[in-house]
Amino acid sequence: MDFLMDNAILLIIVGAVGIPVLIYALLGVGERILDLLPHKAGHRLRPLVWLFLPLALIILILLYPVVSTIRSSFMDATDAHFVGFDNYVWAFQGDMLGVIGNNIVWVVVLPLATVVMALIAAVLFDRVAYERVAMTLILLPTAISFVAGAVIWTQMYAYQPAGSTQLGTFNALLTALVPGFRPISWLQTPMVNTLAMILIAVWLQLGIAVLILSAAVKNVDQELLEAARLDGANELRVFFSITLPVITPAVLVVLTTAMMAALKIFDIVYVLTNGLFESDVIANRLYSELFHARDYGHASVIAVILLVAALPIVLLNVAQFRSEGE
Amino acid sequence: MSSRQNARRARGWSWRWLVHIITIAMSIAWFVPILGLFISSVRTQADTADSGWWTAILSPYFTSKNYRMAFDQIGVFDSLATSLAIAIPTTILTTTISVIGAFALTRMRFVGRAALSLLLVALLVTPPQITLVPLLRLYAAVGLSGTIPGIWLYQVGFTVPYGIFLIRGFIGGIPRELFESAAVDGAGTLRVFSSIVIPLSLPIMMSLAIMQFLWSWNDLLIPLLFLGGSPMAAPITVELASVAASTSQGQGPLMAATFVSALIPLLIVISLQRYFVRGVLGGAVKG
Numbered sequence: 001m002d003f004l005m006d007n008a009i010l011l012i013i014v015g016a017v018g019i020p021v022l023i024y025a026l027l028g029v030g031e032r033i034l035d036l037l038p039h040k041a042g043h044r045l046r047p048l049v050w051l052f053l054p055l056a057l058i059i060l061i062l063l064y065p066v067v068s069t070i071r072s073s074f075m076d077a078t079d080a081h082f083v084g085f086d087n088y089v090w091a092f093q094g095d096m097l098g099v100i101g102n103n104i105v106w107v108v109v110l111p112l113a114t115v116v117m118a119l120i121a122a123v124l125f126d127r128v129a130y131e132r133v134a135m136t137l138i139l140l141p142t143a144i145s146f147v148a149g150a151v152i153w154t155q156m157y158a159y160q161p162a163g164s165t166q167l168g169t170f171n172a173l174l175t176a177l178v179p180g181f182r183p184i185s186w187l188q189t190p191m192v193n194t195l196a197m198i199l200i201a202v203w204l205q206l207g208i209a210v211l212i213l214s215a216a217v218k219n220v221d222q223e224l225l226e227a228a229r230l231d232g233a234n235e236l237r238v239f240f241s242i243t244l245p246v247i248t249p250a251v252l253v254v255l256t257t258a259m260m261a262a263l264k265i266f267d268i269v270y271v272l273t274n275g276l277f278e279s280d281v282i283a284n285r286l287y288s289e290l291f292h293a294r295d296y297g298h299a300s301v302i303a304v305i306l307l308v309a310a311l312p313i314v315l316l317n318v319a320q321f322r323s324e325g326e
Numbered sequence: 327m328s329s330r331q332n333a334r335r336a337r338g339w340s341w342r343w344l345v346h347i348i349t350i351a352m353s354i355a356w357f358v359p360i361l362g363l364f365i366s367s368v369r370t371q372a373d374t375a376d377s378g379w380w381t382a383i384l385s386p387y388f389t390s391k392n393y394r395m396a397f398d399q400i401g402v403f404d405s406l407a408t409s410l411a412i413a414i415p416t417t418i419l420t421t422t423i424s425v426i427g428a429f430a431l432t433r434m435r436f437v438g439r440a441a442l443s444l445l446l447v448a449l450l451v452t453p454p455q456i457t458l459v460p461l462l463r464l465y466a467a468v469g470l471s472g473t474i475p476g477i478w479l480y481q482v483g484f485t486v487p488y489g490i491f492l493i494r495g496f497i498g499g500i501p502r503e504l505f506e507s508a509a510v511d512g513a514g515t516l517r518v519f520s521s522i523v524i525p526l527s528l529p530i531m532m533s534l535a536i537m538q539f540l541w542s543w544n545d546l547l548i549p550l551l552f553l554g555g556s557p558m559a560a561p562i563t564v565e566l567a568s569v570a571a572s573t574s575q576g577q578g579p580l581m582a583a584t585f586v587s588a589l590i591p592l593l594i595v596i597s598l599q600r601y602f603v604r605g606v607l608g609g610a611v612k613g
Contacts (some may be wrong), residue, residue, distance in 0.1 A: 004555040012414050012415060015419065015475070019419060023426070024520075046515065047430050050426055051430045052489060057423065057479075057482060058481075061482075061483025062452060062484065064460065065461050066456050079463075121352060124345050134350075137354075138352070138356050139594060139602075140356070140595070140596075143591035144456060145544030145546065145588070149586050152362070153582045165376070165377060165378075166378065168378070206356070211603055211606050212606065214606055258450055260453070264453040264454065267546045269568065271570050273348065288460070290551070292586070299459050303453075303458065306453045314452070317447055317450060318447050318448055321444070
């Protein structure tokens with residue numbers, strides 16, 4: 001067993017070939033058994049055979065943990081004793097307030113910045129001959145991990161004291177362009193660091209938003225746009241009174257996607273500040289409660305807060321799904 | 327009238343320039359950090375400590391030393407192997423299990439089908455953090471901690487609702503007559519699945535596979551939490567995060583390792599852009 005566990009090639013063969021073949025074989029066995037049963041019983045049991053594996057996974061990895069975490073949020077650090085709402089009280093006082101405050105900044109600024117920039121890009125790219133090139137360039141960062149994105153941006157945000165050569169792109173650019181500019185310690189200044197890290201997230205994920213909005217913009221009736229222009233409406237007017245109302249559903253998708261990303265943001269903060277300089281966020285705090293404080297109660301309550309905060313988005317999605325008529 | 331037309335034309339002209347300027351500026355701005363990464367990865371340690379990466383554009387002097395150090399000292403090769411050992415099986419298993427689930431959900435009738443669809447939609451945006459405390463303890467109890475299959479299990483289970491959701495619409499679009507004529511020919515369910523559903527769903531399965539590969543390859547949280555104590559090297563994201571925190575290796579090798587880590591997903595997105603776009607547009611939101 002051990003030789004299997006540290007051999008990448010063997011693991012890939014087992015996971016990518018062996019298990020899928022096994023799954024297919026088990027489906028075959030299941031179908032054989034169904035065929036032996038009376039027709040009606042077979043018909044009724046068939047969905048169970050096919051849905052068994054997906055459902056078992058969803059129950060094990062998603063449903064059971066949600067229930068269990070909610071339970072643990074009412075327990076003490078070792079998950080042994082019931083403590084009522086103690087963890088909830090802890091979660092809304094002291095330094096947790098700053099942590100939650102930072103997440104609120106993330107949840108407001110990231111979606112807004114993403115939507116505004118993505119709208120500009122989607123509308124403008126639509127009018128240039130080199131749209132594909134521009135789109136590909138905007139899409140490149142979406143392939144990169146948030147960890148790599150954070151590492152890449154250390155070069156943008158590097159800081160040297162005033163007077164010495166600036167190695168960071170922003171400080172160098174601003175020092176050269178703005179007379180009397182004093183270099184900013186982007187990642188060590190409270191609030192500035194949160195906004196600086198939000199910009200990294202915008203850079204990483206904007207391509208997804210542009211793709212979604214761009215597809216919506218191309219669906220807007222061209223004749224309607226032309227008619228409005230002939231009537232003398234300027235481009236801004238055309239955008240706000242014709243394009244924007246039509247693409248509102250797509251804008252909502254972009255907003256909720258960005259909100260979810262902001263809510264559970266972890267990698268960028270973990271790599272760049274690890275929550276120092278008043279930049280901590282909920283998901284990073286959960287990580288330190290789990291691994292440094294080893295407090296299951298606190299970790300669970302933080303997770304429940306994340307879930308509750310995500311609930312409006314969940315409900316919005318469900319409502320949207322139902323209105324589409326299955 | 328003609329003066330108004332002239333005014334419109336003049337305005338149109340300046341508007342068009344504005345469109346080009348903003349589009350080009352944005353494209354360049356989005357590319358600059360990646361360019362900076364690459365340039366820093368081929369500059370000497372002394373240069374990097376002395377001047378910003380952009381100075382190398384005017385006076386290029388490049389070295390491959392950072393890449394040698396990334397492979398020799400940071401152990402990038404082993405980390406890439408671990409990342410592949412996680413991402414490839416996760417991708418194939420997610421796609422396989424999702425297409426099975428989507429097929430059952432769209433083509434079979436059973437009690438609670440509508441409720442199950444709604445549950446899947448709700449689970450699409452569940453934050454992964456809610457699952458961590460119980461699963462860490464469960465993994466420790468059953469010996470899955472620090473194992474690669476444990477990561478497969480998590481990443482597959484977490485993405486299956488999204489996968490089913492993405493493929494579902496596609497299978498729903500397969501013409502009913504195909505299934506009917508297969509039934510007339512006496513084809514069993516497994517036969518229908520493997521000779522109609524799979525071949526016709528290949529494009530969307532490809533999209534799901536790409537999305538899942540990128541997600542798995544780029545994931546930090548799950549391997550960071552669940553892979554501690556593994557005999558294998560840390561996957562590339564975990565490795566980068568720890569090298570970035572230590573700074574003892576220096577800027578150059580870190581940038582080289584980061585560039586290597588980004589190369590595989592970048593090549594995938596560029597070469598398979600069509601499928602990637604379909605995956606993005608079909609799935610919308612994932613937790």
